[in-house]
Amino acid sequence: MRIVIFGANGQTGRLVTRRALDAGHIAVAVTRNPDGFPFADPRLEVVGADVRDAPAVVTAVDGADAVLSTLGVPFSMRPIDTYSAGIGNVVAAMQKTSVRRLVVVSSSGTTHYPNRVGASFALRITEPIITRTIGKSTYDDQRRMEATVRDSGLDWTIVHPSGLFDLPNVTEYIAGEVDPVGGFTSRTDLADYLVTLASRRGRHDTVTISTTTDTPTMWEMVRREAFKSA
Ligand SMILES: NC(=O)c1ccc[n+]([C@@H]2O[C@H](COP(=O)([O-])OP(=O)(O)OC[C@H]3O[C@@H](n4cnc5c(N)ncnc54)[C@H](OP(=O)(O)O)[C@@H]3O)[C@@H](O)[C@H]2O)c1
Numbered sequence: 001m002r003i004v005i006f007g008a009n010g011q012t013g014r015l016v017t018r019r020a021l022d023a024g025h026i027a028v029a030v031t032r033n034p035d036g037f038p039f040a041d042p043r044l045e046v047v048g049a050d051v052r053d054a055p056a057v058v059t060a061v062d063g064a065d066a067v068l069s070t071l072g073v074p075f076s077m078r079p080i081d082t083y084s085a086g087i088g089n090v091v092a093a094m095q096k097t098s099v100r101r102l103v104v105v106s107s108s109g110t111t112h113y114p115n116r117v118g119a120s121f122a123l124r125i126t127e128p129i130i131t132r133t134i135g136k137s138t139y140d141d142q143r144r145m146e147a148t149v150r151d152s153g154l155d156w157t158i159v160h161p162s163g164l165f166d167l168p169n170v171t172e173y174i175a176g177e178v179d180p181v182g183g184f185t186s187r188t189d190l191a192d193y194l195v196t197l198a199s200r201r202g203r204h205d206t207v208t209i210s211t212t213t214d215t216p217t218m219w220e221m222v223r224r225e226a227f228k229s230a
Helices: 012-020 054-061 082-097 121-132 134-149 187-198 218-226
Strands: 004-006 026-031 046-048 066-069 101-105 155-163 163-165 175-176 185-186 206-211
Touching: 004 012, 004 054, 012 026, 012 082, 012 187, 026 054, 066 082, 066 185, 066 187, 082 134, 101 134, 101 187, 121 134, 121 218, 134 155, 155 187, 163 187, 185 187, 187 206
Parallel strands: 004 026, 004 066, 026 046, 066 101, 101 155, 155 206, 163 185
Antiparallel strands: 175 206
């Protein structure tokens, strides 16, 4: 399959690109910085495009068997529209070029999951605060993105990971149309699931993915995010 990946140069996107190649697919990695892409492969094409640039998105998407998005921007108190504007362009490009399969990463923070089990006390306290303050602009825009995807007429899957962290290997993650378990998703698990979902046709579903082994504590998560560049 020819899989086009938006956000391919991000933390999850690089893992998705590698995983797609390892699974034998052709990967088209879309990034605004093609010269900085960290690896090469005979089946890898690196395409320079800003997702806000509609004609460039059409060129990137044309000929794909599936499109994956791990597009993301940092939390901000200012209005955010990268998710909705970007995926709006991706959806329009797919409709124009007759590409059917779209898998987008959103967030479990967009949705109230009353039956989420295994979430720590710290997570249950902090999540509603984050979703109403520093995360509000992000989650509002991810909900707009999701509405565009649901109305697209494409074969779509929206993926709701929880707090992302890094593990070296894929675990026995829990995924599908279920409430999240705990508060975390490893990027390696997410990459594995996204590549699996790319080849599933005829779907219109919103799924979660939860990692339940070797997860960080809330405090470790906050510390890692805060001191990432250290
Ligand atoms: N962090 C969490 O705990 C968490 C939890 C749930 C869900 N999520 C979601 O998971 C996804 C992946 O997260 P991540 O940490 O892997 O993301 P990340 O490392 O921040 O990567 C996001 C990528 O999006 C690309 N991007 C941003 N604006 C773009 C634009 N205008 N045009 C083209 N590309 C653009 C950037 O690519 P270039 O700079 O290379 O162009 C960047 O590499 C995001 O959607 C995030 O919202 C995160």
